[in-house]
Amino acid sequence: MNDEDLPQSEREDPRREFRHILMGLASASVLTALAFFLAVAKPLATGWLLAALGGLALVQIAAQFRFFLHVDLKKSHRDDLQLVLFAGLVIALMVGGSIWILFNQHARMG
Amino acid sequence: MSAGKNLHPGINLGHSDPAGHHQAEPVMFGFWIFLMSDLVLFALLLATYSAMSVHGVAGGPEPRDVTDLASAGIETALLLLSSFTIGMASLANKYHDDGRRLLQWLGLTAVLGIGFLAMEARDFASLIAEGAVPQRSGFLSAHFTLLGCHALHVAAGLLWMAVLVLQLMATGLERALRLRFMRLALFWHMLDIVWVAILTFVFLYGAAG
Incomplete structure (x- = not known):
């Protein structure tokens, strides 16, 4: 199909989808690094630490569903x-x- | 017009192959049902693990004794990067007809996946060498079952990649192969999502708890 026939928003598919995948990698990297930092440096009491790690995991799972699985x-x-x-x-x-x-x-x- | 609409989660073929886009709807939906039931399996293995890691130690090694954070970090990096590279392969699958670029990204994904499995094999070997074998305690049984089940899934994904590569080389990027690859990509992304849960509740909890 000729690209010129498409509305602007659909012509941008490749770039938009590439940005999505990049955002997935970036958000997962940051969240993972933060989780490792918490587990190693232990800046919180154990109960709060485990809750924070669980929360970070849930956020990362949601981010991966959003950006990698669309x-x-x-x-x-x-x-x-x-x-x-x-x-x-x-x-x-x-x-x-x-x-x-x-x-x-x-x-x-x- | 409906080629512009998403018919399933994941990268849709859309305007790059309108007929394939419509063929994809039922097969992708079926595959999502499989993925979600697979996710239930992993969730229950994780629930079993969490109970066993507290009450099933039986005087043997505890979670903190079998946690190697450096190794888990490398495994996480390998699997996350491979999730990124299979995302790039998905773009190649959608926008490039010759299949060469898809093969390159798929090859890179496979190398990262093999690296991940090699690291896990090393982890298992060092646990077994320390006497932390599955039959030692309920906790270790749960640990090996959960991680082994994930590793088996990764191995199945690698086998799937190998078969797809052979088919690609035999026939080029046909529509049927495009749709098969799209399901492989969903499967691979899902394995990384499962790994996020394993990393957190097995390794990070083991180090922090």
Whole structure:
């Protein structure tokens, strides 16, 4: 298809997509470096440190979904977005539930 | 007109191949269902790990004893860079018809992936040499199961790349290969996302906790 037929926004696809991938690499690098710094320098009390590391991981996972997998709230096809969100819900329920039950069982056996 | 609309998450072929773009919709959606169920598997292995790393040590090595942050850092860098290079391969897949550039980026991704696996093999070997074997404790069983499952996925991705490269060399960049590559790229990005969780909850938590 001739590029000239396309509106301006679509002609910029290659550059926009390249920028996305670069943003993915940059944000993941910064977040990873920050997480390593926290784990090595230990500037916080253990509880806060673990919470901060978990938070950084969640932010990085969201960033990678956004920039590498191109899942976003606006341009995504409905079904796919619902699939991803439903998988997120299933994972939260199963992981949260498993950890709750396993720790509770351990406490009862002690 | 609908060639300009995204039909699935990930890089869409769009105007570069409108017919392929429409063919991609059902196969990519099916692959997303697989990816999400794979993610559930990893999430549950991680949940098991988190319980075992606290209560399943059985007097043996603890998470901090088996955590090698330098090695984990190199592995993270290799896998993140390979996620970037397969993103560049995705652009080559979409915008270049001759397939040469796709082969170059794919080759670079494979080299980084092999480096990652070699580092992990070294980690496993040094754990086993210290007597930290899977049968030592529930914690070590969970550790080897989680990391081994991820490493197997990476190895499967590398095998997939090798098959794709052979097909590319045999037929050139046909539409079917374009669509297969797009699924491989999603799979590879997902392995890096799983690694972010493993890095945090296994290695960084092991060093910090």
